[in-house]
Amino acid sequence: xxxxxxxxxxxxxxxxxxxxxxxxxxxxxxxxxxxxxxxxxxxxxxxxxxxxxxxxxxxxxxxxxxxxxxxxxxxxxxxxxxxxxxxxxxxxxxxxxxxxxxxxxxxxxxxxxxxxxxxxxxxxxxxxxxxxxxxxxxxxxxxxxxxxxxxxxxxxxxxxxxxxxxxxxxxxxxxxxxxxxxxxxxxxxxxxxxxxxxxxxxxxxxxxxxxxxxxxxxxxxxxxxx
Numbered sequence: 001x002x003x004x005x006x007x008x009x010x011x012x013x014x015x016x017x018x019x020x021x022x023x024x025x026x027x028x029x030x031x032x033x034x035x036x037x038x039x040x041x042x043x044x045x046x047x048x049x050x051x052x053x054x055x056x057x058x059x060x061x062x063x064x065x066x067x068x069x070x071x072x073x074x075x076x077x078x079x080x081x082x083x084x085x086x087x088x089x090x091x092x093x094x095x096x097x098x099x100x101x102x103x104x105x106x107x108x109x110x111x112x113x114x115x116x117x118x119x120x121x122x123x124x125x126x127x128x129x130x131x132x133x134x135x136x137x138x139x140x141x142x143x144x145x146x147x148x149x150x151x152x153x154x155x156x157x158x159x160x161x162x163x164x165x166x167x168x169x170x171x172x173x174x175x176x177x178x179x180x181x182x183x184x185x186x187x188x189x190x191x192x193x194x195x196x197x198x199x200x201x202x203x204x205x206x207x208x209x210x211x212x213x214x215x216x217x218x219x220x221x222x223x224x225x226x
Contacts, residue, residue: 011043013214019047021211022179022220027051029177031151034058035141037086037164038156041066042073049075058144060084062095062132063104080144087134088163097128107159107188115185115217137168146174154179156220159188162196165203172203177224184217 030187032055036044039059048054056078061067062085074081085104087093097104109116135143141150153168155161161180165172178200182193197207205223212219 006122010216014043017209018220019043020146022222023047023050025176025209025211025222026177026179028150029151031177032056033146033150034152034154035150036060036154037137038154038158039070039081040156044154044156045070045073045079055079056080058082060086060140062134063097063130063170064132064199082140083133085132085134086137086140086157086164087160088136088138088167090135091133092131093134095132097130103158105158105188106158106163107191110186110189113186116187119187121148137164138170139167141168141171146220148174150175150178152177156181159183159191162192162199165196165199169203172205175225178205179220179222182219182221184219 010075014223017056030053031051032053033058034048034054036057036059039045039061042059044060045057047055057080059070059074059079059081061070061081061083064083067081067083070081073079085093085095085106091107094108095104095106112199150171153171155164155178158181161182180196180200182192184193184194200207200223202226206226207221208224209222210219
């Protein structure tokens with residue numbers, strides 16, 4: 001029952017509060033072309049469809065079961081979906097599948113983390129892995145033949161964000177905005193929000209806005225190329 005209540009509350013807050021704040025900020029930024037890494041069932045895609053300027057969204061989701069759900073949300077005229085993960089290496093990689101599937105990750109858990117213990121108490125734990133196809137961001141962009149500007153690159157990969165960024169140095173040179181999730185807890189081993197921020201700064205991105213997720217130790221940040 002506790003797990004069910006948490007899931008419902010999470011999705012309501014995400015849809016009615018968190019995503020709306022982000023979309024409200026992006027509405028007047030003339031966003032046309034978007035790459036959505038970690039699309040899940042299309043929650044952000046649904047929000048993006050409220051922005052009139054958006055012309056094309058490339059959504060990536062590695063979990064086979066969730067990818068099938070994502071396909072139901074796709075408008076073939078302006079959306080494309082790929083059963084694929086982005087990382088700093090290519091081939092096949094084991095993805096840890098969590099009971100709250102939108103939190104499935106390549107990242108290793110810090111079992112000493114208080115946040116992890118609370119989450120485990122609410123959601124339970126399971127050791128299920130799925131082998132998923134992985135490409136570097138630069139390889140993916142070349143594959144889909146994007147040669148000009150990418151207005152928005154969204155990254156939500158549960159602690160794997162730095163690896164995604166490092167796999168797309170060429171791609172970052174033509175990205176205008178980056179929307180990226182930041183963890184405000186110690187749930188993942190070797191995760192550093194400071195390293196992510198510094199990497200973006202080194203690649204000439206400036207922090208524009210932080211969107212703190214209500215009642216959760218995480219936030220989304222928007223960076224702009226300068």
